[in-house]
Amino acid sequence: MLGKYGSGILSVLILLSLQLFVGGDYIPPAKLDGFVYNNRHFNFDTIQIEAFYDPLCPDSADSWPPLKKALDHYAARVSFVVHLLPLPYHDNAFVASRALHIVNALNRSATFPLLESFFKYQAAFFGAPTRNLSRASIVEDIVKFATYVVGKSYETSIRNGFNETNSDIQTRVSFKYAASRGVSGTPFFYVNGFLLPDTGNAINYSTWRNVIDPLIGAKESVKNDETPHYLL
Ligand SMILES: *[C@@H]1O[C@H](CO)[C@@H](O)[C@H](O)[C@H]1NC(C)=O
Ligand SMILES: *[C@@H]1O[C@H](CO)[C@@H](O)[C@H](O)[C@H]1NC(C)=O
Ligand SMILES: *[C@@H]1O[C@H](CO)[C@@H](O)[C@H](O)[C@H]1NC(C)=O
Ligand SMILES: *[C@@H]1O[C@H](CO)[C@@H](O)[C@H](O)[C@H]1NC(C)=O
Secondary structure, three states: OOHHHHHHHHHHHHHHHHHHHHHHOOOOOOOOOOEEHHHOOOOOOOEEEEEEEOOOOHHHHHHHHHHHHHHHHHHHHEEEEEEEOOOOOOOOHHHHHHHHHHHHHHOHHHHHHHHHHHHHHHHHOOOHHHOOOOHHHHHHHHHHHHHHHHOHHHHHHHHHHOOOHHHHHHHHHHHHHHHHOOOOOOOEEEEOOEEOOOOOOOOOHHHHHHHHHHHHHHHHHHHHHHHHHHHO
16 A cells, blocks of 8 residues: 555656656757758858748748748858747648658658748648638648648658657657747748847848858958968
């Protein structure tokens, strides 16, 4: 018999183990959060841009074309990572974000095409058009949508992905990661680890050039400066 105190201790233990289950078992995650663009991984010779995006956020969608143009302009000199922040006030953002994690696990190259498709057709997935739909039918719509983008052969895997805890955990990790960086809206941009002002708005191509050009210039002049020092 446990007795009066024994059962008290037991319920404390149960509470503690519940608490662990609720978050402690996947923070910190085994892998750093984020989707790397075009395999351009961070290293100390690149300028690193990070975007916090919600796939169903209109401002995130507006900000992507000029940023993509800038990334294409700078090519390997700039690395880029997208972190997802499904916002609670964008209906179905968590389901859409989960679809991105599922697809990323199936075929990493399909992640950005799917994100772009969400940006393009996002109006169908939040607000009035979905107000009367059940959670299950929204999941099914998003499974169909993602399948259409990444290929018929993935349909069953995508549907199963919504039944597996892994994609749920990864999407929670994305949310928690954004919270840990102090991000409370989308789009937010970090350049070499520092927040760009003007967050929550789309940044146009010329502004991206004005932000990145001087950094690349500074890097190059540091390199040139170093040569004489080594020769001394
Ligand atoms: C992965 O996705 C990319 C981009 O959509 C596609 O070109 C490629 O064929 C896919 N790979 C497989 C194995 O399905
Ligand atoms: C949602 O359901 C309500 C009540 O049945 C109905 O009045 C409304 O028109 C429906 N809205 C849409 C977008 O289908
Ligand atoms: C998802 O899991 C539930 C309960 O385990 C099961 O009834 C359902 O058939 C599963 N759906 C799919 C698509 O695997
Ligand atoms: C880009 O954005 C900046 C800052 O908001 C603005 O001053 C500038 O006029 C814009 N440029 C173009 C080409 O829209």
